Amino acid sequence: MTELHIIEQQALEKINQSSSLAQLEEARVEYLGKSSKLMNLMKTLGSMEPEQRKTFGAEINIIKNKLQEIVDTKKAAFELQIINAKLMSEKIDVTLPSRSSPQGKIHPVSQVIDEVTAIFGTMGFSVAEGPEIEDDYHNFNALNIPKNHPARQNHDTFYLPNEGGNTMLLRTHTSPVQIRSMKLGKPPFRIISPGRVYRCDWDITHTPMFHQLEGLLIDKDIHMGHLKGCIMEFLQKFFAIDDLPVRFRSNFFPFTEPSAEVDISCSRTQGELKIGGGEDWLEIMGCGMVHPKVLRNVGIDPDVYQGFAFGMGLERLAMLKYGISDLRNFFEGDARWMEHYGFSSFDIPSLVGGLAR
Numbered sequence: 001m002t003e004l005h006i007i008e009q010q011a012l013e014k015i016n017q018s019s020s021l022a023q024l025e026e027a028r029v030e031y032l033g034k035s036s037k038l039m040n041l042m043k044t045l046g047s048m049e050p051e052q053r054k055t056f057g058a059e060i061n062i063i064k065n066k067l068q069e070i071v072d073t074k075k076a077a078f079e080l081q082i083i084n085a086k087l088m089s090e091k092i093d094v095t096l097p098s099r100s101s102p103q104g105k106i107h108p109v110s111q112v113i114d115e116v117t118a119i120f121g122t123m124g125f126s127v128a129e130g131p132e133i134e135d136d137y138h139n140f141n142a143l144n145i146p147k148n149h150p151a152r153q154n155h156d157t158f159y160l161p162n163e164g165g166n167t168m169l170l171r172t173h174t175s176p177v178q179i180r181s182m183k184l185g186k187p188p189f190r191i192i193s194p195g196r197v198y199r200c201d202w203d204i205t206h207t208p209m210f211h212q213l214e215g216l217l218i219d220k221d222i223h224m225g226h227l228k229g230c231i232m233e234f235l236q237k238f239f240a241i242d243d244l245p246v247r248f249r250s251n252f253f254p255f256t257e258p259s260a261e262v263d264i265s266c267s268r269t270q271g272e273l274k275i276g277g278g279e280d281w282l283e284i285m286g287c288g289m290v291h292p293k294v295l296r297n298v299g300i301d302p303d304v305y306q307g308f309a310f311g312m313g314l315e316r317l318a319m320l321k322y323g324i325s326d327l328r329n330f331f332e333g334d335a336r337w338m339e340h341y342g343f344s345s346f347d348i349p350s351l352v353g354g355l356a357r
């Protein structure tokens with residue numbers, strides 16, 4: 001047997017005996033690597049006669065390719081074995097129920113925003129947004145609340161340093177969003193504006209930041225009948241009570257005329273509040289027909305277009321619908337409170353999703 005065939009036999013033996021990727025690699029380096037016996041034989045080709053070089057070179061190449069092919073096949077088999085073993089040990093049981101605790105929750109205010117938006121969405125309203133840092137023109141003047149108007153005192157405004165001669169402030173309501181939307185577009189309008197508002201007030205029923213949702217509808221031939229119908233539809237859907245009695249009580253707001261506060265029927269037995277079908281009334285939101293001066297301020301002719309507006313506090317809605325007693329807990333970020341009052345992010349938002357919980 002020639003030296004070449006001895007090397008071939010030894011290589012085949014070592015490769016076939018290797019029982020792991022590491023052993024196979026060791027065999028490959030020994031018999032096919034740069035300083036292997038096979039490669040050393042190849043280096044001797046240069047000193048051979050051309051004819052001998054041709055036959056011996058071809059022979060080495062055949063053996064080298066044969067060994068490489070066996071190594072490759074064996075390597076692929078080992079790799080497959082490793083993957084299969086990994087798949088078996090890391091098996092995932094897709095039928096296991098999900099763990100509930102590490103899952104975050106939807107804050108009740110976000111849930112209420114989604115629910116209210118869905119209801120007004122069915123009535124053709126879309127969501128408008130605007131800045132939380134405002135100037136006093138958009139927050140007050142345009143809404144018929146001029147300087148020194150007593151209504152400004154009620155708003156407990158956080159004032160900021162003046163900017164370019166403008167008095168700047170944190171918006172006290174989301175009404176400037178509607179002012180900006182009307183100045184930018186053309187009637188008709190059907191918008192709702194949910195968002196944060198700020199008032200310098202801090203006690204058991206007031207926090208310096210809370211959430212409001214206001215709505216505005218401007219079109220031709222709009223009257224209080226439309227306002228009442230829209231608000232009743234909203235309240236009955238939101239509280240999931242078809243025949244929920246709703247009362248409109250006359251009030252004053254500078255930006256609407258006439259204006260009303262809206263009450264829903266309720267009962268209070270032994271301190272427990274139940275919404276719908278009682279002898280008592282509960283104030284829930286405010287509304288009115290948009291003041292002609294406000295329409296003129298944004299360039300709308302009140303003899304052609306009229307409309308109504310409404311506003312509500314979202315924490316209050318969440319407290320009433322979901323039985324949350326303390327307003328201050330909404331902003332404390334206590335994970336236990338969120339675990340209890342929050343909503344699953346897997347819930348498909350629906351009008352009565354919260355009640356069916």
Ligand code: 2U9
Binds near residue numbers: 143
């Ligand atoms: C424009 C014209 C009119 C928005 C309105 C109310 C009545 C209202 C309160 C509810 C509870 C504020 O959060 S709260 O304290 N809001 O009663 N808001 S009408 O009227 C507008 C808004 C924008 C251009």
